[in-house]
Amino acid sequence: MQKTLLIDGDWNLKRNFMKRETMFAKGEHCGGSFGFLESLRSVVNKVMPDRVSVMWDGNMGGKMRYEIYPNYKKDRDKSWEEESYILSEGEIEYEKKRKYSRLTQKVKVKNYLEELYIRQVECALVEADDLIAKYVLIKDPDETIIIFSSDKDYYQLIKEGVSVLRPSDNFLITYQNFKEVFGYIPENSLIMKCFEGDDSDSIPGVDGIGGKSIIKYFPRFVDEVYDVERFIKESVEEYQKKKIKFFEKIIGCRRIMERNHKLMDLHHPFLTDEAIEEVEMIHDCIIVEDTSFTQRSISNAMKMMMKDGYDKLVWQENMEFFFRPFFRLVAKETEFSKKILGNL
Secondary structure, three states, X not given: OEEEEEEEHHHXXXXXXXXXXXXXXXXXXXXXXXXXXXXXXXXXXXXXXXXXXXXXXXXXXXXXXXXHOOOXXXXXXXXXXXXXXXXXXXXXXXXXXXXXXXHHHXXXXXXXXXXXXXXXXXXXXXXXXXXXXXXXXXXXXXXXXXXEOOOHHHHHHOEOOEEEEEOOOOEEEOOOOHHHHHOOOHHHHHHHHHHHEEHHHOEEOOOOOOHHHHHHHOHHHHOOOOOHHHHHHHHHHHHHHHOOHHHHHHHHOHHHHHHHHHHHOOOOOOOOHHHHHHHHHHHHOOOOOOXXXXXXXXXXXXXXXXXXXXXXXXXXXXXXXXXHHHHHHHHHHHHHHHHXXXXX
């Protein structure tokens, strides 16, 4: 049985970039890139996957959702240049440097991942979560997938063989323990998000309707699958009998729920033909063409770390120990390639 680890690359880069703002190497900020490598090392060591795929937001990622809902990510993606009239020249220059630094660190990370036999996908117009969703939708029956992310959108993908590893406490959310943790089945994660909305994506939810009230007024939500139509149908029936305002409010927010459902539904991800092809290819292709030189990849990564000055950040560890979790990954990818090449 193959174990696959999926990571949202931009999310992991950004969270490390923000929380390691004081980390520098050779005079350049490296919190995003080194932090990415360190967190990747940690999760690979914990999960021990046979394969790792990192999905990146493509150029103009989210455009297809924006065409449906123009306010999509308006707060996150609001250009700081639009507010430059309230910034000093020094602040403007600082923001420019931060943006440039983040982009250069992203390039560094991609180069490291190539040497560590990490699979990567990036497609114009497509977001990382849609690429991850597509990968889950085409998973092999005997494949186990773990998604490393704090994004609750991925909860809707949880099923037998698909789990989410929560970074805050390294807790693995599985199909078996989801109901115990959240109080309802994972199949209802999407509809719950439709009510909650998503502040990070500037998608408003429905004020006054939360998880506790939903479970109170819809007790079957705990065990039975709900969609927008079922919520509306049962709300109409209950309101006609009891005239409770809670049900009236749900009836009135139907359009919001339908819009949010379309924007957030990862079972129907926003993909281009190129993205579909890329994910299908990365799922099945070999990435080790010459299986006789695989250990050179780790050596190359070590040389890159020394060149970037990151070796000085490996506290009380030598580089070989730092990269040790990746040796198994390289071996697994090499084994897979030999198996496929041997059958050709």
